[in-house]
Amino acid sequence: MGVRLAGVRKSYRRREVLAGIDLELAPGRPVVVVGGNGTGKSTLLRVAAGASAATAGSVTGRPGAVGFVPGRVPASTRMPARAYLWHMAAVHGTRHDPTALLDDLGFSGDLDAPVARLSTGNVQKILLAQALGCGAGLVVLDEPWSGLDAAAAAALDRLLVEAASTTALLVADHTGRAAALPGAAVFRIVAGVLAEAVDLPGAVHTVVELRCPGDPAELLRVLPGVRESWLGAGSLTVRVPVERGDGLLAAALARGCSVLAVRRDGARP
Ligand SMILES: Nc1ncnc2c1ncn2[C@@H]1O[C@H](COP(=O)(O)OP(=O)(O)OP(=O)(O)O)[C@@H](O)[C@H]1O
Known part of the structure; x- marks a missing residue:
């Protein structure tokens, strides 16, 4: 053990x-x-x-x-x-x-x-x-x-x-x-909790810009697959591996967020 x-x-x-x-x-x-x-x-x-x-x-x-x-x-x-x-x-x-x-x-x-x-x-x-x-x-x-x-x-x-x-x-x-x-x-x-395994170099990501009610730190604890996040004026932008994009969008919508933009971010060096 x-x-x-x-x-x-x-x-x-x-x-x-x-x-x-x-x-x-x-x-x-x-x-x-x-x-x-x-x-x-x-x-x-x-x-x-x-x-x-x-x-x-x-x-x-x-x-x-x-x-x-x-x-x-x-x-x-x-x-x-x-x-x-x-x-x-x-x-x-x-x-x-x-x-x-x-x-x-x-x-x-x-x-x-x-x-x-x-x-x-x-x-x-x-x-x-x-x-x-x-x-x-x-x-x-x-x-x-x-x-x-x-x-x-x-x-x-x-x-x-x-x-x-x-x-x-x-x-x-x-x-x-x-x-x-x-x-x-x-x-x-x-946001104080362990996020999933970091991606290998070359992983492709989706970047999603959200407008969400409530505390962004609280939200980041429940959004799946988030690798990086940025707070803007009234928006929260998150990067997730491309295969986690659908799950992220579903979870964000379920928490009352609206989606401002979605883009594919390509491979990272
Ligand atoms: N003894 C302490 N008293 C008050 N605040 C503390 C104490 N130790 C750490 N902190 C605060 O807790 C937060 C996390 O610090 P910690 O050293 O665990 O981070 P870290 O990820 O190891 O950072 P780094 O990469 O710079 O070493 C920081 O905001 C730091 O100021």
Whole structure:
């Protein structure tokens, strides 16, 4: 059994960032979250990893040890790198040598220097080593390729392919590398909920301009297949894969929208 997020919501003050996330994380099906800045990727990852509490909903089946690379460097990294790795290994309750992955990743810094004084790429390698080297049942990685040189990035590709078959994996990534993992399911967060898998390059889309009653964010949660949306003066424009166009139109009409324009948008690069 994997890790299950059900109806997960997260608000900061009155702003709801996650508005009902349902997600299953299990070995063999790495889940990749892509999308624009501020859509809630890091928030979702923190909640899944147990680093932040959901406002509502549940996360069940989370294993005792979670390997987590946060989007921001944690304060504990004032510790020397070696001490930090052993500290994290103790936190994870593992007997694995936490420095073992550093060679694979091409770590070139001083293990006795405080993590915070290492170069950006070497800090990232320390964070990856503690997350991937502890035998965790769940690994959550926020932009794991960030700051890595080409050799380290390729090494991480290999490590993740290996990890994904035995470990539940949740990755936020804008480089496109995680989406290439075998069996990857790719999602976007649209209006606080997970939207369907992102299309492969070359997919043909329909763009529909609508005038709709009510809250557009609320509507976007129920319109099927939306890949992108734009708010105009009194209109909402959405892009859907061409095969989802009819379903989108039917759902929009059922919600009282009128259709202002429909165009075929051709292949995207
Ligand atoms: N601790 C916090 N307190 C208040 N607001 C927060 C906090 N963390 C995130 N937010 C807000 O929640 C929203 C989602 O942020 P989040 O970092 O999850 O987005 P993201 O998709 O990971 O963005 P990016 O691609 O820029 O990293 C943003 O509007 C952000 O300002």
